[in-house]
Amino acid sequence: MSLNYQYFPVSRPSEGGGGKTGNWRIVRPLVDLNKCIGCKACYLWCPENTIIPSDGKVTINYEYCKGCGVCSNVCPVKAISMVNEL
Amino acid sequence: MMSKVISGNEAVALGVKLSRVKVIAIYPITPQTYIIEELAAMRDKGELDAEVIRVESEHSAMAAIYGAASTGVRVYTATASQGLLYMHEMVWWVAGSRIPIVMTVGTRAVGAPWNIWNEHTDFMSERDSGWIMTFASTPQEALDLTLQAFRISEDERVFLPMMVGMDGFILSHTKTRVYIPSQEDVDEFLPPRKQPYTLDPEDPVDIGNMFQPIDYMKFRHSIHLAMLHSIDVIKEVGKEYEKKVIPIGSYSTLNDSYKLDDAEYAIVSMGAWSLDVMQVVDELRKEGIKIGLYRIRYVRPWDEEDIKKKLGDKQGILVLDRSVSFGRGGHLYLELKSTLPEANIKGVVTGLGGVSIGKDMILPLTRKFIEGNTNNEWFYPSEVEKVELRNPRYIK
Ligand code: SF4
Ligand code: SF4
Numbered sequence: 001m002s003l004n005y006q007y008f009p010v011s012r013p014s015e016g017g018g019g020k021t022g023n024w025r026i027v028r029p030l031v032d033l034n035k036c037i038g039c040k041a042c043y044l045w046c047p048e049n050t051i052i053p054s055d056g057k058v059t060i061n062y063e064y065c066k067g068c069g070v071c072s073n074v075c076p077v078k079a080i081s082m083v084n085e086l
Numbered sequence: 087m088m089s090k091v092i093s094g095n096e097a098v099a100l101g102v103k104l105s106r107v108k109v110i111a112i113y114p115i116t117p118q119t120y121i122i123e124e125l126a127a128m129r130d131k132g133e134l135d136a137e138v139i140r141v142e143s144e145h146s147a148m149a150a151i152y153g154a155a156s157t158g159v160r161v162y163t164a165t166a167s168q169g170l171l172y173m174h175e176m177v178w179w180v181a182g183s184r185i186p187i188v189m190t191v192g193t194r195a196v197g198a199p200w201n202i203w204n205e206h207t208d209f210m211s212e213r214d215s216g217w218i219m220t221f222a223s224t225p226q227e228a229l230d231l232t233l234q235a236f237r238i239s240e241d242e243r244v245f246l247p248m249m250v251g252m253d254g255f256i257l258s259h260t261k262t263r264v265y266i267p268s269q270e271d272v273d274e275f276l277p278p279r280k281q282p283y284t285l286d287p288e289d290p291v292d293i294g295n296m297f298q299p300i301d302y303m304k305f306r307h308s309i310h311l312a313m314l315h316s317i318d319v320i321k322e323v324g325k326e327y328e329k330k331v332i333p334i335g336s337y338s339t340l341n342d343s344y345k346l347d348d349a350e351y352a353i354v355s356m357g358a359w360s361l362d363v364m365q366v367v368d369e370l371r372k373e374g375i376k377i378g379l380y381r382i383r384y385v386r387p388w389d390e391e392d393i394k395k396k397l398g399d400k401q402g403i404l405v406l407d408r409s410v411s412f413g414r415g416g417h418l419y420l421e422l423k424s425t426l427p428e429a430n431i432k433g434v435v436t437g438l439g440g441v442s443i444g445k446d447m448i449l450p451l452t453r454k455f456i457e458g459n460t461n462n463e464w465f466y467p468s469e470v471e472k473v474e475l476r477n478p479r480y481i482k
Contacts (some may be wrong), residue, residue: 005311007304008184008282011295079384 002044015049015081016064025067027082035079042080087332093219093224094257097264098190098250098423101232102162104272105188109137109154109161110294115169116202117254118192122164123244130271136372144169148189149193155185156293158284160236162187166254167194167208170386180247181216181309187247192410193357195439196256203440204254206357206409210385210417214250216309218316218384219253223342223360226264228252230327231334231383233272237323240279244316246309247270253358255440259408267331275331287392310406313387320384345371346378351456352397353448354422355406356382359437362445363406366452375456382418393425404455405433406448415462436465443467 011017030040038056050064053070060071072080092100099121102110112122119169119349127136137154144165151161165173170191180187195205207219213219218238222228231250252258267275279339283291297305324337336342344364346352352365360381370377380397397403399429403426407416419433432455436444447467454460 005308005315006242006245006282006307008245009182009295009297009305010283010291010293012291 013049015061018048018064018066020063021066024086025065027067027086028062029060029067029068029080030072030081030083031058031060032048032081035077036041037077037079041074041076043073045070056086087265087267087271089091089242091262092225092264093120093259093261094173094222094228094252095120095192095259096124096250096261096264097225097229098164098232099128100266101229102188103128104132104161104267105160105233105236105276106273107134107136109139109151110160111139111141111150111154111161111163113141113144113147113163113165113169115144115166115373116192117194117204117258117391118164118166118190118256121190121192123404125162132302142171145459146370148180148197151187152176152180152183152185153285155180156183156285157185158279158281160240160279164192166192167196167202170212170451171196174215174394177217177247178215179294182305184245184282184309185293186236186245187249187265188235188239189247189249190228190232191249191251192258193252194249198411201439202254204256204408205438206251206407206417207438209251210409212281213385213417216246216313217386218244218248218313218320219251220248221356221382221385222257223356223358223383225257225260225262227335227383228257229264229266230332230337233267233276233324233331234320234337236276237327238316238319240278240281241316241319241323242282243275243319243418244312245281246312246316251357255284258357265332271331276296297369317387317389320387339392340384340387341392342381342383342461344379344381346380346396349378350377350401350421351375351377352380352403353377353402353406353452354380354382354403354418356385356418357408359406359408359448360441362443362448366444366448369449370452370456377452385417385421388421388425389467390425393422397422397426397429401430403429403431403456404452405431405462406437407433407435408437410435410438419462432460432461432464434465435463436467441467 050061196199405419
C-alpha cells in the first residue's frame with residue numbers, strides 16, 4: 001500500500017526560514033570579536049539560523065538577520081551590541 | 087494464557103505492563119487512579135521496567151509522555167473527566183505531531199455540578215482531536231484493546247495516538263474473569279516501536295513548528311487520511327490478536343453486533359450497558375420481535391461502510407447515548423443520523439452522571455420505541471429529586 005498520504009509536521013534548522021530581510025531591519029547585531037569567547041550560545045538561539053561559528057568565533061549573515069536581538073540577549077559576555085542600521 | 091478475577095483497572099494495568107511500556111506519567115483522578123497505582127506498585131516490586139513520572143497535573147501528564155514518545159519510546163497514561171478536559175490542549179498537540187501514544191479514559195461525568203459517576207461526555211468531547219478512539223464493554227475488552235492500541239497506533243499506515251474508553255466504576259471497579267496473555271505471546275504480537283522521526287541530537291528536527299497555511303492544511307488532511315486508512319489496520323491487528331494472543335474475542339470488525347443479521351429493529355449502544363441490551367434482545371426475541379444489537383466499539387475511525395451495510399435496511403434504529411451535545415442530542419445519535427440520513431432513527435439520552443440503567447429500564451424503553459411512541463428524548467428511570475432549585479431573582 002502506498003504511504004504517500006502520510007505527512008509529518010517536522011522542520012529542520014535552515015538559514016533564513018523567514019526569507020530575506022530586505023531593508024526593513026532597524027538594528028543589527030555587531031559582534032565584538034575581542035570579547036567573544038566562542039561559546040556558540042548566539043548560534044544556538046538565533047531563530048533565523050544566520051549566525052555561523054568559524055575559527056572559534058562567530059560571524060553573522062546580515063542578508064537573513066532580522067535584528068530581533070535574541071543573540072545579544074543570550075551572549076554571556078555581552079559581546080553583541082545592537083546598533084542602529086543607518 | 088491464564089485467567090484471573092480482576093477489575094477493569096487491574097486488567098488495563100496488566101496490559102500496559104505486558105506492552106513493555108518505557109515511560110508512564112501518573113496523575114490521580116477518579117475512577118482511573120487505581121490503574122496508575124497498580125503500575126507504580128509493579129514498578130516498585132521490580133516487575134515493570136519503566137520510568138514513572140509523577141506530574142503536577144493532567145496537562146503535564148500528557149506533555150511529559152508527548153516529550154518521551156517523541157524520542158521513540160513506548161509511553162502510557164490514564165485519565166478521566168476534568169482531567170481529560172484539562173489535558174485537552176496537549177491531546178491535540180500529540181495528534182497534530184503524529185506521535186503514537188496510548189491512554190485509558192475511565193469515563194466520568196464532567197462538572198458542574200460535581201459528580202464522580204459514569205458518563206461518556208468527557209470521552210466523546212475529544213472526538214475531533216485526531217485520536218483513534220475505542221471503547222470497551224468488558225474488563226477483558228479493556229485489556230485486549232489496550233494491547234491492540236499500541237500496535238495500531240504505531241503502525242506506519244497510522245501513526246496516530248489512541249485512547250481506550252472504559253465505563254467508570256462499572257468496568258473500572260467491577261471484578262470479572264479476565265484472560266491474560268503470556269508475555270511471549272504479547273512480545274510476538276507487539277514488536278518494538280518504530281516512528282518516522284525521533285528527537286535525536288545527531289539528526290535534529292523541530293516537531294510542531296510554525297507552518298504556512300497551505301502546509302498546515304496538508305497536514306490536517308494527512309491526519310484525516312491516516313484515520314481512514316486505520317480501518318484496515320484495526321481489522322488486521324484484531325484478527326491477528328484473535329488468532330495469536332487470546333483466541334476468544336471477536337475483533338475482525340471495528341464494531342460488534344448481536345443477532346443483527348435477520349433483525350428488523352436495531353439498538354445501537356456503546357460500552358458496558360451493551361451487555362444489558364443483549365439481554366433485552368434475547369427477551370424480545372422470545373416474544374417473536376426481530377431485534378438485534380449493533381455495538382459501537384470505534385468512535386474514530388467511524389466505520390461508515392459497515393454501519394450502512396449492517397443497519398441500512400432496518401425498519402427502526404434506537405440509539406442509546408450516555409453523552410450529550412447540548413441543544414442537539416446524543417453524540418452517537420448524531421453520528422448515526424448523518425451516516426443514514428434516510429433511516430428511521432430515534433435517540434435516547436440517559437444514564438448521565440451515573441444514573442443506573444439496566445435491562446429492566448432498557449426493555450420498556452425498547453418496547454415503546456417498537457410501538458412507534460418514541461421521539462428523541464431524555465429518559466429518567468425514576469423521579470427527579472429537587473435538591474434546591476432557585477427561581478430567578480433580579481437584583482435591583
Ligand atoms: S539579531 Fe536575531 S536574527 Fe539577527 S543574528 Fe541575532 S538572533 Fe539572529
Ligand atoms: S554568545 Fe557571545 S560569546 Fe558566545 S559565541 Fe556568540 S558572540 Fe561569542
